[in-house]
Amino acid sequence: MIELRDVLVTAYTPDPSGGGDRVVRLLGPLSLTLAERRVAVVGANGSGKSTLARLLNGLVLPSSGTVTVDGLDTATDGAAVRRRVGFVFTDPDAQIVMPTPVEDVALSLRRLRLDDDARESRAREVLARFGLADRAQVPVHALSGGQRQLLALAAVLATDPDVLVCDEPTTLLDLRWRRHVDDLLDGLDQQVVLVTHDLEAAARADRLLVVDDGTIVHDGDPADGLARYRTLMSTDSPAGGRR
Numbered sequence: 001m002i003e004l005r006d007v008l009v010t011a012y013t014p015d016p017s018g019g020g021d022r023v024v025r026l027l028g029p030l031s032l033t034l035a036e037r038r039v040a041v042v043g044a045n046g047s048g049k050s051t052l053a054r055l056l057n058g059l060v061l062p063s064s065g066t067v068t069v070d071g072l073d074t075a076t077d078g079a080a081v082r083r084r085v086g087f088v089f090t091d092p093d094a095q096i097v098m099p100t101p102v103e104d105v106a107l108s109l110r111r112l113r114l115d116d117d118a119r120e121s122r123a124r125e126v127l128a129r130f131g132l133a134d135r136a137q138v139p140v141h142a143l144s145g146g147q148r149q150l151l152a153l154a155a156v157l158a159t160d161p162d163v164l165v166c167d168e169p170t171t172l173l174d175l176r177w178r179r180h181v182d183d184l185l186d187g188l189d190q191q192v193v194l195v196t197h198d199l200e201a202a203a204r205a206d207r208l209l210v211v212d213d214g215t216i217v218h219d220g221d222p223a224d225g226l227a228r229y230r231t232l233m234s235t236d237s238p239a240g241g242r243r
């Protein structure tokens, strides 16, 4: 179970009127307990969704308050939290580190006590589930954006995390692969927290959070939340951003 208690995230940014940096509020204060199997997060660009997602595995630490996963504090038990909480970035290049897909997935599997051959064969099985069997040894830079996004997801799922946090994991995928990944995520036993602009995927969640201006303005039923989100999107001018 994920718990956020009195969480506030702030950052220093240059003061546009000159002088030194100033502190801006990115998210919160908020308290949340996330226990549902499928939690979706929607909101405008820059509203604070990624900040919220990154809090859940300690990629972002709260400026005040605490975030715990099964009782482990992200600020003090970060490594243990990250073993439990897999994170899929929007930009696959932020997480692919090895020159080929098979090596990248094999690296994710390093914690399993397998010899090199067994690890490689497990990596190839995982790649096949993501339609990348024939790309296993192609240089990563030669993969398409969608293939890289699939690889990033494959490498995280290969570690069998207790919780999967996905920050817009299907933005680069065509409709067929988006459906495949949606079905795959829907079928996982693990808890999934999905940040998305895909309102169909959000509608299938057990619980929907709508983030606006660093605040959760809806928490609960997906249909009601999506109605709220659509209203927000119809009234706010995109050029009138807050930051």
Ligand SMILES: Nc1ncnc2c1ncn2[C@@H]1O[C@H](COP(=O)(O)OP(=O)(O)OP(=O)(O)O)[C@@H](O)[C@H]1O
Pocket (backbone or CB within 6 Å): 011, 012, 013, 026, 043, 044, 045, 046, 047, 048, 049, 050, 051, 052, 243
């Ligand atoms: N370290 C930081 N320092 C200053 N500002 C930051 C920092 N991190 C995020 N921000 C700002 O906080 C706001 C929220 O960012 P965040 O990435 O959480 O938004 P988002 O809802 O995920 O947006 P998108 O849908 O565009 O990905 C943005 O205006 C962003 O520029």
